[in-house]
Amino acid sequence: MYIYKAAVVGAGAMGSEIAQTISYSGIPVIFKDLNEHLVQSGLKRIREIYEGRVQKGKMTTEEVESKIVLIRPTTSYADFKEIDIVIEAVFEDIGVKKNVFQELDRACPKSAILASNTSALSISQLGATTARPEKVIGMHFFYPAHVMKLVEIIPGLETSEETVTDVTSFAESLRKLPIRVNECAGFLVNRLLMPYLNEASYALQEGSTGLQEIDRAMVEFGFPMGPFTLVDTLGLEVCHSVVKTLLEEYGERMKPAEIWGHLQTAGRYGMKRGKGFYTYGEKIEVDEEMKSLLQNLSKKYPKQPFSVERMIFPMINEAALCLQEGIGRAGDIDLAMLTGIGFPPSKQGLLHFADQVGIDVIVRQLDVWSFQMGGRFWPAPLLRRMTKANRLGLKTKKGFFTYS
Ligand SMILES: NC(=O)c1ccc[n+]([C@@H]2O[C@H](COP(=O)([O-])OP(=O)(O)OC[C@H]3O[C@@H](n4cnc5c(N)ncnc54)[C@H](O)[C@@H]3O)[C@@H](O)[C@H]2O)c1
CATH class of the missing domain: 3.40.50.720 (NAD(P)-binding Rossmann-like Domain)
Structure with missing residues (x-):
């Protein structure tokens, strides 16, 4: 028609x-x-x-x-x-x-x-x-x-x-x-984006790295903006309502970091309202209210090291779960990440990046983090199966994609 x-x-x-x-x-x-x-x-x-x-x-x-x-x-x-x-x-x-x-x-x-x-x-x-x-x-x-x-x-x-x-x-x-995208809560882009934004928030509230440092690290990785600038741009209420839907469907691994609740209570809804993670006045800055919130939260949580991988691997894991469930194809997942959230084009997409890193490396690291930080890092069964089948990515010429 x-x-x-x-x-x-x-x-x-x-x-x-x-x-x-x-x-x-x-x-x-x-x-x-x-x-x-x-x-x-x-x-x-x-x-x-x-x-x-x-x-x-x-x-x-x-x-x-x-x-x-x-x-x-x-x-x-x-x-x-x-x-x-x-x-x-x-x-x-x-x-x-x-x-x-x-x-x-x-x-x-x-x-x-x-x-x-x-x-x-x-x-x-x-x-x-x-x-x-x-x-x-x-x-x-x-x-x-x-x-x-x-x-x-x-x-x-x-x-x-x-x-x-x-x-x-x-x-x-x-x-x-x-x-x-075959139906699932959050569809593809929001389902993969939220674990990333959430992990950045977990790392922030632990206090080993600051707001601007995390944003800067992800921009250096190649994103057009850092995760906190992105939440402020999208608006906390939009992100929160998506996370709520994801939490209902997928349980614990989508549990929002505590800081999101505090921002909401303080009316820090994002850029449109003048403040979110940052304050948007003549300058974009981290104000005293935010600093003291971060200081209080950091006393509650053990400090875990921040790394770019800690932000990206949960997205790869969620993408593997989507593949397992038949939500979308690997090529479409990469396209969605490149065009939907500005995943760095230099990495050719999320799953191409996973193939470059090595599936075995990712599984090992997720295992370590799930032991240290909890079940949200538990590796997708597909990743384990790929490791057993020696589909390790670029180094074995087969991973999410095949390479000649
Ligand atoms: N804002 C985003 O970034 C974004 C991105 C993708 C998808 N979405 C989705 O798009 C939808 C709209 O979001 P938005 O940000 O444009 O919201 P919005 O609040 O800016 O606009 C919603 C509009 O719908 C109107 N409306 C409500 N009930 C109506 C009715 N019965 N008949 C006609 N109009 C009615 C409201 O008056 C309002 O103007 C939501 O489902 C949202 O999740 C939003």
């Missing part, structure tokens, strides 16, 4: 970005929120994105106007009778999303695909609230969606292959890079 007409529900940060992306590709899009004010502020954001393109000389004002007329703002579902696909981007709350999916099921033609931009909620659960679970799918864009290429395409338990194919082609027509 070719998609001629789309709709976006939710005109917030993501909904605006997604509607802009769709209009930019020349596809008409209905743009809905609860009231006129919310729709207008979404439209304002869309104009800003387009104006940025004009300022950079990438588009003319006439071209921008020709794109903006493709966006039809609304506060009602009356206009949804002829659409081919809806992308839902309302609050990350299962109750709110279930209501929206029921409303969409009533308002849209039977043939329409209902996609959700949820960060971590269950697509199967959303599908089950409709009479068309075969047409319900996850379409997870990344912020800012007008820049980020990656889109995770997540079929639920009852999603048809036809829907997967249609949505994949639609994402390609938006000039995005779709990868298929």
Whole structure:
């Protein structure tokens, strides 16, 4: 099915970005929120994105106007009778999303695909609230969606292959890079990202290394920004709600570091609110409140050495679990890490990096850490099997990938 007409529900940060992306590709899009004010502020954001393109000389004002007329703002579902696909981007709350999916099921033609931009909620659960679970799918864009290429395409338990194919082609027509991710909590990118952000937070609260030192080490490794700058950019409430979902599904190994709770209690939600791990004033700095929080926490925890490997190996371990569970393919995992979280391109992706390090080295180290720091480091069975089978990576020419 070719998609001629789309709709976006939710005109917030993501909904605006997604509607802009769709209009930019020349596809008409209905743009809905609860009231006129919310729709207008979404439209304002869309104009800003387009104006940025004009300022950079990438588009003319006439071209921008020709794109903006493709966006039809609304506060009602009356206009949804002829659409081919809806992308839902309302609050990350299962109750709110279930209501929206029921409303969409009533308002849209039977043939329409209902996609959700949820960060971590269950697509199967959303599908089950409709009479068309075969047409319900996850379409997870990344912020800012007008820049980020990656889109995770997540079929639920009852999603048809036809829907997967249609949505994949639609994402390609938006000039995005779709990868298929079979359903699991956090999907691929957030499921792998959170153990990294969490481990950085564990290391920080132990107090052997400082905030800026950890951020700096990861930037030197090749990330565009350090883990604490990233949490501050994403917003603590977003990260916390993803971690909560992961904790429910995977248990102890996703348990958030204690410091996250303290930041939340202190209202340190991140960059948008002026302070998170850092304080964002004229200068970006670590303020007294943060210093004293870190000092208090460091008295509670034994100091363990900080290393870049301690941050990266849990991600590799989680990726191995994803492979075992059939969530995605090794090549897609690398692509997702490169394009979704800015994993250093010089390392060619997370699993290519694992092959460079050596699977046996990683398993040995994870074993040591799980003895010293707890079960969250317990090596994935796949990693042990690979070691036994001498699939050690580059040095044996076979690991996650084969090398000639
Ligand atoms: N912000 C991110 O970085 C990011 C990245 C990827 C995915 N997501 C996901 O995208 C979704 C939206 O996130 P956001 O950051 O844009 O949130 P947001 O709070 O900026 O926007 C949500 C919008 O949905 C609207 N809304 C709520 N109920 C509605 C309804 N019944 N009908 C129409 N509109 C309704 C709200 O008024 C609000 O404008 C969430 O599921 C989130 O997890 C967010």
